[in-house]
Amino acid sequence: MAFSPEQLERYSRHILLREVGGKGQQKLLQSRVLVVGAGGLGSPVSYYLAAAGVGTIGIVDNDRVDLSNLQRQILHSTPEVGQPKVESAARTLTALNPDVKINTYATRLSPDNVQEIIAGYDLVVDGVDNFPTRFLLNDACVMAKKPLVEAGILRWDGMVMTIQPGVGPCYRCVFPAPPPAGAIPSCQEAGVIGAIAGVIGVLQATEAIKLLLGVGQTLTGRILTFDALATRFREVAVKPNPNCPVCGENPLITELQEYELACDIRGNLRKD
């Protein structure tokens, strides 16, 4: 497939890179990435993936844009308050790069739909706002052997890890089960610095692009944490956990389940 003159110009700074080149850019244009959540993390992730020319981007979110989102969710703008986030996201991303096909899923991930949705993508990026969906997505990706770029933010802190099932540890190898109900405040309750979503989301986008190109060393088996108050990154090496309930030697979780009951119901009902 040859580049159009517009594509050659648009992606010229990628094509100049030895690790990308024309071949790598073609690979990106043929890639399919699912971004779960069109919020704080999903915004920078999908923005940069669309700019990079990732050919197909799926966006999952069942919320509408709220004024309190705009402090960090840069996909959405003031006139779009009240609109479904997936529609606002599709408009923003298509305006940035009409090369990219945007698939929208105005739904909440559940054990009934997650496998079907992730099946059509090369990799998944987690930008969800609650623990039940985070664990569900990890389990579904482990079972489908689908790479997952995982991240979370709270207050002034963030973390990123890349999960390559069968290659390195999964989310449950490190965090075996959701925290007890109400133990962890949500961003709505605790607050979050908007720019943290940018720092962490852009790291996720970079990890995704490296995985698609097959270059460099990803955060597989490493958790990167960021303390914005101290401006300090820290790397924690983590190994696959032989007792992991989903990818260990004797997995207890062999089919997907809904984790709502184990978690903070408030976290699931939040409009954020």
Add this chain to the structure above:
Amino acid sequence: MEILLNGDREQVAAGTSLLGLLEGLELNPEVVTVSVNGRSVAGQDLASTYLQEGDRVDVLLFMGGGF
């Protein structure tokens, strides 16, 4: 004895358990996960896991937000 706690050298008393370490840091064990030398330690094993000289201990906060 000396351990490496979140990348920094730290002195702890011999015989300190992971739960004791968290208590000293005023951290609720329910909101963190602890890994020792790269291996995650289950919540129920925090009280019975004792620190050894030179252990690399990382305390990671649960961060659920995508927000």
